Amino acid sequence: MNNRPFSSVDEMDRVLIDNWNSVVQPDYEVYIIGDFMFRSRQTPLYYLDQLRGRKHLVLGNHERWTDQVNLPDYFESVSQIKEITDMDHHLVLCHYPLAEWPRYFRGSMHIFGHIHNTRTSPAFQFYLTQPNMLNAGVDINHFIPVTLPQLIGNNRAFRQLEDEW
Template identity: 35%
Template sequence: MNKTFFISDTHFGHASLVAKGERRFNDITEMDERIIENWNAVVSDNDLVWHLGDFAVSNDADRIAEIFRRLKGRKRLILGNHDYDRPGVIKPMVAALSWDEEPRDIIETVAIGDRRLVLCHYPLRTWPGHKKGSYHFYGHAHGGLADFGNSRDVGVDLPDVSFTPRTFAKLIERLSSAEVGILETQSVAQVSP
């Protein structure tokens, strides 16, 4: 049976992430190879991987194309900020990759069994069906935001993602302990200066 996986913010080729110490690898080759190894350890050729943006940050199109070819599975992309040359213009290097379907801009809603899942590179405070039990997976925040209701970061930086694509079931395990995202409201008269 084919599986569906999710991951975000691989940043293949992004040497400054390693140089600045934001990712604990000796160099960019070690980081890229670790992600490829982890990816291929869990993903089979016919599995589907939703990548929620920032696939690669590099000017070496040949290297990125080779990395893409080495990754198992059918790959679909929700575009992230680093996947564009400028607003509305996808980097040719990213557009040229053999995605399973045309890369999507901003939001995609998919069904996982009987559950609704909203995918976006960016974290959303509300999303379609959020009051009816739907889920929201995002990237971009690099672990900088806490889970919110049924919403969570699926970036490679998260300890339970650990540079490896993860299934829906694995990713929602920790959401049962997340604080429910209900905001208290106050009138202006109740707010003290």
């Protein structure tokens, strides 16, 4: 479980669902940056039927479950990469950390997942040097959905801890 603070996958699932529903209201827009579920004993509907919000899925490498669900019934959008604006910030959402992108993305923030907090990954080391890259992994974000300001703050705090580590 990637050194997560749970005694079992069932406990992790319960905590993640409870955390999600403690902050997400039915009309909130929620962007899932890939790896929604992996090796679960539960069906995708077990999770999707419990989670509030208007969900958008940015596909990751563990989305093998998507053929089991009529995606438009549960997601407002499904994409490999998505551009949105939030709080006047241009955001590029992609499950994978991007090292290069088109000129018109410059000044944008790149929100990604995939690497979790795997410190030995070259992509992780690159992320630490890029202030406009924001890791959306649950490990960095205290296992709870976050707003853009919270995501920025959590990544700043995480980078500071890494500098001290």
